[in-house]
Amino acid sequence: MNTNQKQKIPLSSEQMDQWENDGYLLLKGVVPESAINGVRDSFASVVDGIIRELKEDGIIKDEGSELPFETRLLQVAGEHANRFGRSWRNQVATPEIFDLHHAPLLVDAIGQLTGTDVIGHPVFNARPKLPGQQLTVVPWHQDSGYFGTVSESSLIPTVWIPLVPVDESNGCLQVVAGSHQLGVVNHHTEEREGKFLEVIDELIDTSRIVTCPMALGDALVFHNLTLHRSLPHTTSEIIRWAIDIRYLRDGDHPGTIYWNDSDFKWVIRSQTQPVTPVTQWLEMW
Numbered sequence: 001m002n003t004n005q006k007q008k009i010p011l012s013s014e015q016m017d018q019w020e021n022d023g024y025l026l027l028k029g030v031v032p033e034s035a036i037n038g039v040r041d042s043f044a045s046v047v048d049g050i051i052r053e054l055k056e057d058g059i060i061k062d063e064g065s066e067l068p069f070e071t072r073l074l075q076v077a078g079e080h081a082n083r084f085g086r087s088w089r090n091q092v093a094t095p096e097i098f099d100l101h102h103a104p105l106l107v108d109a110i111g112q113l114t115g116t117d118v119i120g121h122p123v124f125n126a127r128p129k130l131p132g133q134q135l136t137v138v139p140w141h142q143d144s145g146y147f148g149t150v151s152e153s154s155l156i157p158t159v160w161i162p163l164v165p166v167d168e169s170n171g172c173l174q175v176v177a178g179s180h181q182l183g184v185v186n187h188h189t190e191e192r193e194g195k196f197l198e199v200i201d202e203l204i205d206t207s208r209i210v211t212c213p214m215a216l217g218d219a220l221v222f223h224n225l226t227l228h229r230s231l232p233h234t235t236s237e238i239i240r241w242a243i244d245i246r247y248l249r250d251g252d253h254p255g256t257i258y259w260n261d262s263d264f265k266w267v268i269r270s271q272t273q274p275v276t277p278v279t280q281w282l283e284m285w
């Protein structure tokens, strides 16, 4: 598939087989430009706040207001960006992020993969990865490593969406095809700066590692049991901006991290259940 091709919905039987066998799918051109721009705006507001704080603390002088989203955090905050964490969630819980979860082709694809109403999951992350930054290099893990063994039989598809084009030089993702068939494996906290959960190298079938370069508009969907990681960012002055969002097969256990234990259910598409309005979703943050 070249980068100009767009995913057709419904997903083909080959894609459904790939999902079943490999535990991931790379969907081309399923995220509209307007949704991507909305997410970028939300992230840009957080960058504004970070830069204001650094200025107030006397760490920087020039706010670089004229700089583009792709480089501003790097050029202005540089190594001080680390103190604002490796990823952001509550700060970017905005209507634009809600809208992204509703992108029609994504919702169609998720509905087909889960076979149920489309339900949103509360875990999403804004992921700025700066060139040369160790903090944001994410080691091999399953998302269920974070959700606990209770999620083993659940389907919680992750959708990873880059906000700039990505490849193996600037921190794209890799997946281990078929690893979702391992069940939940043991995770431990890595020694490196990010302190992410990781699995032992012996669990990685190197012959089945797939590197996933992606264009704007593409979405990488993977199973909560699929082993994946992000590569270091070794080139250019462009920040590798990305967002990962999640859905839930209706009726499945969402894992240990779920709306602070409330029974709130985020209904995105249903014929029989009331769809959650943005106002109600915003109240959850």
Ligand SMILES: O=C(O)CCC(=O)C(=O)O
Binding pocket: 127, 129, 136, 138, 143, 158, 160, 228, 229, 230, 242, 244
């Ligand atoms: O964006 C990244 O660098 C890592 C993403 C990831 O591991 C995830 O979404 O689970």
